[in-house]
Amino acid sequence: MSWREGAEKDLGEVLQIRQIFTNVSKGQFAKKEEVTTAFEGLDMDMDQIIQFILKKGELQVSDKERATQVESTYREIATIVSDKCINPDNNRPYPVGIIEKAMKDIHFNVRIDKSTKKQSLEVIKKLKEKMKIERAQMELRFTLPSKEGKLIKEQIINFGAKIEAEDWQGKEVELIVLADPGLYRMLEDVITKDTKGKGSMEVLNLMVVAEAEESTKNQL
Known part of the structure; x- marks a missing residue:
């Protein structure tokens, strides 16, 4: 995620090993011919292919990991909204808990593969339709x-x-x-x-x- 969002630029800090697997749990590496066939026509070396996978590939996480990431992302978005917005009636910020509840009321679905800042702007726009909230x-x-x-x-x-x-x-x-x-x-x-x-x-x-x-x- 840090690579996709541009926070990390060094592959060495993102990867444990510079290899492409066909089966991680069994430790099976993809053969060079398999990689070449899969990325035929893209004219990329191994590092470029790895970067392409990091940027475009589908993230595979367990249900438990995904639930934890969703919960963390949800909280982070609510915190950003709380930090940036106020109740125009009293010019005070809403507590994070109130924002989280409001997000659930509008059935906002967070995405762990999308910037929390961009999602917070979407939340603010939707919340304006249901409650009194303005940017500070x-x-x-x-x-x-x-x-x-x-x-x-x-x-x-x-x-x-x-x-x-x-x-x-x-x-x-x-x-x-x-x-x-x-x-x-x-x-x-x-x-x-x-x-x-x-x-x-x-x-x-x-x-x-x-x-x-x-x-x-x-x-x-």
Whole structure:
């Protein structure tokens, strides 16, 4: 899995032996002719074939191992969602246990061969249809030439971001903005293009959430 997700690049750290088996339990290696026939036309050496199998091959695990992996993946996805999202009614994160229960309620099937980050985004999208949940906002500081300040401020608002504070001082304006993390690139493009490189955007806080009450903390 670490190889497929790009976390590991060294074959030596992934494989116990650089061989292809026909039967692992019996220790039977595939003959060179069998490997050549199976991968005919791909023009690959042994290491390339092994990498192809690691990337495209079907993972064979026992039912017990799969159940453990599914449970671990389920928990990891719920943790990511809990870390990234809030209840918009009180601006606080949901406990992981609540997210896990909600995932079961929407019958979300996790995949152990797929990135947990990508699956967490799918979960957030589905949960929005059933409960009040939003991505936690980022807090950003924009420093802009006053000449372009009004136009950029309007664009920021049109994107759905919120102006928390503004300070107009002579030739420069400073805006403090709350925005969904998904808007980051769009906002960055606006600053770069509309100020011709004279403006800047700084992340003040990646996750703006209200402090949880003690009872809520104990549930996390």
